[in-house]
Amino acid sequence: MKLKRQTHAELCELQRRTGSAIMRRLNGASRMQQTWMDGRRTADVVAEFIKPNDRLTSFDRIEIYNRQYWFRLIDCLYDDYRGLHAVLGQAKFNRLTIEYLDRYPSRCFTLRNLGSRIGQFLDERPDLIQPRAELAREMAKFEWAQVVAFDGPVETPVTVDDLLGANPTKLRLALQPYITLLELHWPLDDWSIALKNSANTLRSEASNAVESEAKTAIERPKLPKKKTVFVAVHRYQNMLYYKRLEPAAFAMLAALRDGRTLEAAVGAVMESNEDRDWSAEVQKWFANFTSMGWFCRRK
Amino acid sequence: MKSSTQFSIAAAALSGLLMGTAARAATVAVPTTPANHQSIQKSVDAGQKAAIKLADSADKHDCAGKNDCKGKGGCKTGDAGCKGKNSCKGKGGCATNK
Numbered sequence: 001m002k003l004k005r006q007t008h009a010e011l012c013e014l015q016r017r018t019g020s021a022i023m024r025r026l027n028g029a030s031r032m033q034q035t036w037m038d039g040r041r042t043a044d045v046v047a048e049f050i051k052p053n054d055r056l057t058s059f060d061r062i063e064i065y066n067r068q069y070w071f072r073l074i075d076c077l078y079d080d081y082r083g084l085h086a087v088l089g090q091a092k093f094n095r096l097t098i099e100y101l102d103r104y105p106s107r108c109f110t111l112r113n114l115g116s117r118i119g120q121f122l123d124e125r126p127d128l129i130q131p132r133a134e135l136a137r138e139m140a141k142f143e144w145a146q147v148v149a150f151d152g153p154v155e156t157p158v159t160v161d162d163l164l165g166a167n168p169t170k171l172r173l174a175l176q177p178y179i180t181l182l183e184l185h186w187p188l189d190d191w192s193i194a195l196k197n198s199a200n201t202l203r204s205e206a207s208n209a210v211e212s213e214a215k216t217a218i219e220r221p222k223l224p225k226k227k228t229v230f231v232a233v234h235r236y237q238n239m240l241y242y243k244r245l246e247p248a249a250f251a252m253l254a255a256l257r258d259g260r261t262l263e264a265a266v267g268a269v270m271e272s273n274e275d276r277d278w279s280a281e282v283q284k285w286f287a288n289f290t291s292m293g294w295f296c297r298r299k
Numbered sequence: 300m301k302s303s304t305q306f307s308i309a310a311a312a313l314s315g316l317l318m319g320t321a322a323r324a325a326t327v328a329v330p331t332t333p334a335n336h337q338s339i340q341k342s343v344d345a346g347q348k349a350a351i352k353l354a355d356s357a358d359k360h361d362c363a364g365k366n367d368c369k370g371k372g373g374c375k376t377g378d379a380g381c382k383g384k385n386s387c388k389g390k391g392g393c394a395t396n397k
Contacts, residue, residue: 146349160320168309189347196349236345243346263309270305278308283315290319291326291343 017049022065025102030070032063073101073114080115080147082199083139083192086220087132096128112147119144135186135223142188145180145233149240152178155296162297168262174298175257179234181250186224189231189242194221236292248272249285259298 006014020037027033036045043059050058077097078085085093103124104117118140122129129136154176163171175181198220230250232243245253248269255265269278289295 157323158316158320160317160324163313163316163320166313168306168313171313193347193349232346234345236343239345240349241346242349243344262312263305266308266312267305269308279311282308283311283318286312286315287318287322288344290316291322292319292345293323295316 014049017045018062021046021062022069023105024066025098026067026070030067032059032066070098070101073106073111074098076111076114077101077118081118081140081143083143083188083195084118084136086195087136087139087223088129092128096125099125099128112151115144115147132223138182138184138186139188142182142184142192142231142233145182146240148180149178149233149235152176154178154293157293158290158295158297166262168266171262172259172298173256173262173295175253176234176294176296179232179294181245181254181257182231182233183250184229184231185226187227187229188224189229189244191221191224192242234292234294248278252282252285253289256295 021032021042024033024037032042034042036042038045043057046062047058050062052058052061074094074097077100078093081093084096088096100118100121103121106114108114119137122133122137122140126133155174157176158173230245230247232245232250232253234241234243251268251272252265255268256262260268266278266282269282
């Protein structure tokens with residue numbers, strides 16, 4: 001018997017329907033929804049394009065993929081937003097991730113970008129992060145900055161030749177794209193490190209469970225107390241760093257990032273304290289930042 | 300007065316920039332031995348290292364430590380397009396082993 005050759009349009013339609021089934025949001029019990037978008041039984045709809053086998057129905061077979069797709073995405077968000085998870089707690093974080101993925105489904109080939117719109121989503125849905133909305137928003141920004149710092153692109157750093165003979169009143173520099181400057185109202189850098197250390201210790205304890213019976217329970221660090229800090233999230237020699245900055249250094253870097261000239265940027269430093277002799281301090285800052293390759297040419 | 304002070308601080312900034320770029324160029328030009336690597340590390344204040352070593356951690360990025368598509372962007376996929384190819388770190392888009 002000669003089989004009918006499938007047309008390109010039919011293949012596209014099959015892919016579209018399969019994708020719809022796999023990527024469709026799960027129900028409250030983390031299972032595939034029983035009712036299709038048009039009100040029919042999902043089991044009837046998927047039976048039109050997925051064959052059953054001797055052990056699983058069409059519904060059962062596609063449900064496996066539907067669930068693993070969602071679990072994978074949720075797991076990815078958990079990996080990138082462990083601090084946010086700690087701020088909100090398990091139940092609220094779960095709800096947040098599902099609502100987020102429903103509102104902003106994965107549309108990029110790379111899972112790296114999956115959480116890129118969390119910040120925007122938290123602004124749209126403050127109801128999901130009460131009563132710690134402000135802390136949650138800052139944590140999300142801080143954690144996204146780490147994704148950027150980890151693998152954001154790097155531009156060629158400025159060289160001595162770029163700077164020789166430069167006029168500070170005209171010189172404009174750019175910051176490397178992987179650097180994020182953050183004014184935080186909680187010391188989330190310290191807290192994140194404590195959180196990671198605590199998680200590592202817990203993992204280590206779990207792997208030595210027999211030996212650790214006598215050891216005291218390890219508690220997750222308490223939520224941080226309010227304190228304003230200025231932080232640059234960056235990488236250096238392929239390692240992730242949180243660098244605390246003096247407020248004046250932060251203002252100066254932000255001014256350079258925003259396109260102001262070198263002279264105008266140091267004006268931002270002077271505004272914080274006109275009586276202080278800034279020259280030696282500023283020279284030291286710039287030597288350090290430049291030795292890490294933070295500045296590049298402005299395009 | 301303010302203007303001249305501002306200019307002199309800007310000149311100090313420029314000299315700092317030159318010092319830093321020269322130091323950086325020297326580290327690139329000189330082959331790194333464990334001893335001078337340590338001294339370079341000490342002279343640079345990068346801040347606090349995030350607690351885990353990315354290249355060693357359980358949730359490391361696919362390309363962590365492989366380091367060869369550095370700075371080019373767009374490498375990673377959930378299936379580790381760059382895994383073992385040594386090339387994606389720093390180029391953007393390298394996602395993690397999820």
